[in-house]
Amino acid sequence: MIRFERVTKTYGAGTAGATTAVDDLTLEAPTGRITVLVGPSGCGKTTTLRMVNRMITPTSGTITIDGRDTAALDVAELRRNIGYVIQHAGLFPHRTVVDNVATVPRLLGVDRRTARARAMELIERVGLDPSLARRYPAQLSGGQQQRVGVARALAADPPVMLMDEPFSAVDPVVREQLQNEFLRLQSDLGKTILFVTHDIDEAIKLGDQVAVLRVGGVLAQLDTPARLLADPVDDFVAEFVGRDRGYRALAFEDAPELALTTEPTTRLGAPGDEVRAIGQPWVLALGADGDPVGWVRADAVTTTVDATLLHRGGTVARSDGSLRALLDAALSSPSGRGVVADRDGRFLGTILASQVVPAIEARREHKEVPAS
Numbered sequence: 001m002i003r004f005e006r007v008t009k010t011y012g013a014g015t016a017g018a019t020t021a022v023d024d025l026t027l028e029a030p031t032g033r034i035t036v037l038v039g040p041s042g043c044g045k046t047t048t049l050r051m052v053n054r055m056i057t058p059t060s061g062t063i064t065i066d067g068r069d070t071a072a073l074d075v076a077e078l079r080r081n082i083g084y085v086i087q088h089a090g091l092f093p094h095r096t097v098v099d100n101v102a103t104v105p106r107l108l109g110v111d112r113r114t115a116r117a118r119a120m121e122l123i124e125r126v127g128l129d130p131s132l133a134r135r136y137p138a139q140l141s142g143g144q145q146q147r148v149g150v151a152r153a154l155a156a157d158p159p160v161m162l163m164d165e166p167f168s169a170v171d172p173v174v175r176e177q178l179q180n181e182f183l184r185l186q187s188d189l190g191k192t193i194l195f196v197t198h199d200i201d202e203a204i205k206l207g208d209q210v211a212v213l214r215v216g217g218v219l220a221q222l223d224t225p226a227r228l229l230a231d232p233v234d235d236f237v238a239e240f241v242g243r244d245r246g247y248r249a250l251a252f253e254d255a256p257e258l259a260l261t262t263e264p265t266t267r268l269g270a271p272g273d274e275v276r277a278i279g280q281p282w283v284l285a286l287g288a289d290g291d292p293v294g295w296v297r298a299d300a301v302t303t304t305v306d307a308t309l310l311h312r313g314g315t316v317a318r319s320d321g322s323l324r325a326l327l328d329a330a331l332s333s334p335s336g337r338g339v340v341a342d343r344d345g346r347f348l349g350t351i352l353a354s355q356v357v358p359a360i361e362a363r364r365e366h367k368e369v370p371a372s
């Protein structure tokens with residue numbers, strides 16, 4: 001566990017231009033969990049992170065890791081136990097990918113062969129093709145560079161990771177892939193992670209807990225993503241957390257077991273007459289594995305059902321997914337019937353929004369705390 005105890009950082013303390021970047025921060029980042037620091041520009045996120053590995057010295061207060069005061073530790077030893085990932089990855093431009101990843105183990109005295117073998121393992125683990133290992137950073141895309149940055153930080157297997165906007169410099173599609181891979185990796189590795197972002201959606205997606213900071217470095221709220229959405233402490237947090245909070249909070253509620261409706265389906269290549277004989281204006285098409293591929297409007301099928309006729313807007317909810325995904329499947333379906341699949345992606349049945357909403361209300365009643 002990383003613990004901040006009444007930590008303050010004032011740049012230029014005692015001078016006319018003094019700036020308090022972090023103000024009396026008390027916070028615990030639990031072992032094996034992701035704690036996200038989020039807030040507007042200049043609220044002290046980076047300063048907070050860098051005080052942990054002592055790149056910045058607090059003006060007052062203490063930071064402990066597993067009960068040990070970081071100020072009392074040898075700084076080299078402290079940093080050996082902390083992986084650090086930054087925006088744009090910060091790779092060494094004149095070293096190949098594999099040598100970048102092997103840097104820290106080599107510094108720690110691991111022999112070249114062993115360090116490289118471990119680096120290759122990590123390169124694959126973060127989702128990079130091993131053929132990229134011999135390239136130089138400039139020969140990689142932004143997303144690939146970020147993956148190398150994560151692999152490098154993991155190379156010495158540190159229990160603690162500090163990550164400062166590691167996915168901010170890539171486009172939204174790559175960013176989502178990196179986030180998903182990061183969560184998968186973390187579910188295997190269970191590192192104690194402090195993660196900085198200015199993006200509340202990223203914070204809510206990645207954080208086991210989220211600390212919202214306001215400018216001046218004051219902690220506004222520390223909570224789970226679900227609680228942050230459901231119960232912001234004040235207008236600043238409410239505004240920062242953003243719109244559609246009620247709907248977004250449903251992402252943290254497991255889908256209830258609701259009775260699904262059996263749906264007549266068609267398949268790619270089916271003749272139009274067969275589709276129309278079903279007698280529904282919209283018919284769901286399944287792929288070869290029984291996976292829903294899209295809705296088709298029966299009267300639009302002149303010859304056979306082909307992929308170009310499929311309506312692409314509908315989402316598919318998984319039976320083991322969230323209430324939000326279930327409601328979204330119903331709302332986004334052109335037929336009004338939300339498509340539900342099992343965990344392997346096979347079609348199970350459909351559901352109406354009018355069945356999901358009562359389930360949401362039932363949950364709410366169940367959770368309501370009686371007034372004392």
Ligand SMILES: Nc1ncnc2c1ncn2[C@@H]1O[C@H](COP(=O)(O)OP(=O)(O)OP(=O)(O)O)[C@@H](O)[C@H]1O
Pocket residue numbers: 011012019020021039040041042043044045046047048198
């Ligand atoms: N070396 C420094 N000297 C003086 N002031 C500094 C220094 N570094 C940061 N600051 C100030 O401290 C405050 C917090 O900065 P910090 O970089 O920690 O914020 P941040 O939340 O990470 O911001 P951003 O999201 O824009 O990166 C800002 O007002 C900044 O101007």
